[in-house]
Structure formats: structure tokens, C-alpha cells
Amino acid sequence: MATTPTRRPLPLLTTEQLRSLKPELATVIEYRKSGLSLNHVVGCPLDCGYCVRHLFGNFEMKVPRALMTDEEAVTALTGHAYFRPHRTPVQLFNRATDPMLPVVKPHTFNVLRLLDERGLTNHVLVITRWRVEPEDCDVLNSFRNIRLTILVTHSGITDQRIEPVDSAIAEARLRTLYAHADRYRTVLYWRPVVPGLNDTDAHLHQARELAGHAHATVFTGLFFRAEIAAYYKAHGIPAPYEGTARRKIMPEDSEQRILRAFHDPTNTEAPYGPLFRKTSCGVAYAHGEPDYNGHYGIRELCDICPTAQLGLCASAWQKPDSAEATREARALGAAGDVEVTDRAIIVEGLDEPPRYYLQHGFGYQCHDRAKPHHHRRHGRADVGWSPAEQPPRESP
Numbered sequence: 001m002a003t004t005p006t007r008r009p010l011p012l013l014t015t016e017q018l019r020s021l022k023p024e025l026a027t028v029i030e031y032r033k034s035g036l037s038l039n040h041v042v043g044c045p046l047d048c049g050y051c052v053r054h055l056f057g058n059f060e061m062k063v064p065r066a067l068m069t070d071e072e073a074v075t076a077l078t079g080h081a082y083f084r085p086h087r088t089p090v091q092l093f094n095r096a097t098d099p100m101l102p103v104v105k106p107h108t109f110n111v112l113r114l115l116d117e118r119g120l121t122n123h124v125l126v127i128t129r130w131r132v133e134p135e136d137c138d139v140l141n142s143f144r145n146i147r148l149t150i151l152v153t154h155s156g157i158t159d160q161r162i163e164p165v166d167s168a169i170a171e172a173r174l175r176t177l178y179a180h181a182d183r184y185r186t187v188l189y190w191r192p193v194v195p196g197l198n199d200t201d202a203h204l205h206q207a208r209e210l211a212g213h214a215h216a217t218v219f220t221g222l223f224f225r226a227e228i229a230a231y232y233k234a235h236g237i238p239a240p241y242e243g244t245a246r247r248k249i250m251p252e253d254s255e256q257r258i259l260r261a262f263h264d265p266t267n268t269e270a271p272y273g274p275l276f277r278k279t280s281c282g283v284a285y286a287h288g289e290p291d292y293n294g295h296y297g298i299r300e301l302c303d304i305c306p307t308a309q310l311g312l313c314a315s316a317w318q319k320p321d322s323a324e325a326t327r328e329a330r331a332l333g334a335a336g337d338v339e340v341t342d343r344a345i346i347v348e349g350l351d352e353p354p355r356y357y358l359q360h361g362f363g364y365q366c367h368d369r370a371k372p373h374h375h376r377r378h379g380r381a382d383v384g385w386s387p388a389e390q391p392p393r394e395s396p
């Protein structure tokens with residue numbers, strides 16, 4: 001059996017350093033849409049211009065440091081109020097560092113081992129843009145219980161002020177991961193797609209070629225928040241959009257161009273191949289399972305999905321009993337009416353963590369009435385979509 005590398009663990013942050021972190025960053029567990037996210041290592045030497053570390057005021061921390069030991073972190077994760085054994089998807093180091101950096105990798109492998117040794121079969125997502133070697137794949141294949149997915153970030157952006165990691169690294173590690181995959185699965189995480197920057201025909205062709213070295217491909221847009229816009233401005237990088245947005249920006253025209261590039265009419269069972277708009281869809285498909293976020297309720301998201309996967313999701317997707325959904329939502333603090341539509345559970349007064357808890361528990365979308373999702377732009381910003389063509393909102 002493969003053994004995990006035996007580097008010395010990263011030094012722990014001092015109490016004073018801990019106090020200097022933004023509270024969001026000092027909180028090592030955060031519930032995100034793709035899973036309960038564990039982030040007890042922070043700091044990264046990679047200078048990706050679009051990194052979410054800008055939002056945490058952590059971009060200047062280039063040397064990774066630990067906030068606690070791996071054992072303490074795993075205990076906190078599995079003891080978290082929203083953690084359900086075998087059900088809650090987990091993400092590892094996806095906020096403030098890269099899990100495959102040489103000094104972080106031993107922690108990544110150690111946490112995976114600790115989860116696996118507990119017999120947990122939860123999905124675990126590891127997103128990286130850094131190098132992966134064949135011996136790493138041996139370790140990743142060695143886990144017996146967790147359902148592990150390595151998502152390889154690839155943008156194809158050549159402006160080093162935005163994308164400092166050479167695309168060739170992404171291509172090489174994707175091929176390595178795919179060639180050695182046995183128990184884990186690998187996903188090409190094609191992001192951020194930015195119009196005019198990395199969606200030329202050559203970029204689309206390259207992505208399609210790379211997709212042949214992954215179990216699934218997920219494409220998505222750019223988070224362009226005020227903090228990231230400020231970084232672009234300070235470094236003389238042209239802003240890709242006039243305004244900023246709370247949600248990811250994935251313009252309609254870019255999406256259409258991607259779909260055209262992937263479309264193969266001769267493949268009637270999967271005309272777009274294993275291409276997905278949503279992370280959880282790609283992960284679920286790679287493991288031969290239905291989507292754990294219940295995106296099947298947002299049926300227009302599924303129009304590019306392979307037929308067999310549609311059938312899998314259809315058979316698992318079940319509208320929750322209204323009384324049960326109301327009871328659970330109320331127990332979490334929901335106010336006002338709880339409604340179960342054909343697409344989602346609609347709640348008021350719940351922020352993202354309890355909504356994701358409901359979503360992952362029921363395998364059914366859970367939306368905030370105050371932040372309705374638009375038809376065909378599910379969970380994405382309005383930027384790049386014509387207002388004249390905006391269909392009715394999905395929420396009642």
C-alpha cells in the first residue's frame with residue numbers, strides 16, 4: 001500500500017497571527033455548495049489574479065501555515081453540526097491554499113487518510129492547479145472508503161498577471177491523474193472562462209482535447225467581486241467586465257460557443273460528451289452516481305447531459321414531502337413560508353450553510369426566496385445575458 005509522504009508538518013500559526021486573520025479565514029470549516037469545506041492550512045505562493053483569497057484579505061500570505069493539526073481539523077469536521085457521515089460532500093483546502101503544493105500535500109494526504117480510516121464514504125473533492133506525480137496517484141488510489149475526486153483547474157489564460165501557472169502543468173497533471181486513476185476520479189475543472197481572454201477557438205479546441213483525459217469536464221465563469229476588481233486595477237490588468245457581481249459570471253455567448261465546440265451530433269447518447277455546467281454534476285457522473293445537489297430539478301441544466309446520467313438522476317430525484325421539508329427548515333431557523341416547488345425548496349431567513357445542509361440532505365435544490373435564480377442562468381450572475389431575453393424567475 002502507498003504511504004503518505006513524511007515531511008514535517010507546517011508550523012502552527014501563533015495566537016497573534018491567528019488574531020490577525022479575518023474571522024471568515026480563521027473559521028476552518030465553511031459550508032459551500034459543493035460540500036463542507038475544510039481549510040486549516042492557509043497561505044499560497046501562487047499569484048492567481050482571480051483567487052478568492054482576495055476576498056479574505058489573505059492574498060499577501062505566500063507561505064502556507066496551519067491553524068491546527070490535521071487530527072484536530074478532522075475531528076472538527078466530523079463533529080460539525082452539518083456533517084453527515086457517508087452523505088455530506090467534503091472539500092479540502094479549496095479556499096486559501098493549493099492542496100498539492102509540496103508543503104501542503106502531506107497534510108492533504110494525511111487528512112484523506114484520517115477520513116478514510118474512519119470508514120467514511122463521503123465524497124471528498126480536492127481542487128488543484130499544481131503538479132501531481134505518479135507516486136501521488138498511488139497514494140490517492142490507496143484509500144478504500146472515501147469517494148475521492150481530484151479536480152484539475154485549467155484556464156488556458158496566458159497573461160501571467162492573471163494566471164501565473166503555466167497551462168502545460170495543468171495538462172501534464174491531468175494526463176498523469178487520468179492515466180493512473182483506479183479508485184479516485186479526475187475532473188477537468190475548466191475555469192474561469194472569460195470572454196475575449198480564453199474562449200478563442202484555439203482555447204475551446206484545447207479544452208476539448210484535454211477533456212479526453214478526464215472522467216468529466218466542468219466549465220464555469222469568473223467570480224468578479226470588488227476585491228478582485230481592485231487587484232486587477234492595481235496591477236494594470238484590463239477589467240473583463242464593467243461591473244462586479246455576487247455570483248460567478250458566465251455570459252450566454254461564451255456558453256453557447258463552448259457547447260458548439262463540444263457538440264458531436266453523431267454521439268446520440270452523449271452529444272456533448274461528459275461536459276457539465278455544475279461541479280457536483282461532473283463529480284457525480286465521474287463516480288456513476290446521481291447529482292448530490294439535486295440539479296435535476298433545474299431541468300434546463302441537464303440539456304447537455306449524457307442520456308444514461310439523466311436516467312440516473314431522474315430515478316434518484318424525489319420531491320421532498322412538504323411537511324418534512326418545513327419541519328427541517330424551521331428547525332434550522334427558517335422564517336416565513338417554506339415552499340416545495342417542482343424545482344427547489346424555497347426558504348426565507350436561512351443563509352447558505354443551512355440551505356446547503358437541506359439541499360444535500362434531500363438531494364433537492366434549496367433556494368433563498370430573496371435571491372431567486374433565473375431560468376437558464378442557474379446560480380450565475382445576470383452579466384452577459386440580455387435583459388430582453390430574461391424569462392420569468394423560477395421562484396414563485
Ligand code: SF4
Pocket residue numbers: 276278281282284285290291294295296297301302303305306309310311313314
Ligand atoms: S442529469 Fe442534470 S442533475 Fe444529473 S448530472 Fe446531468 S446535468 Fe446534473
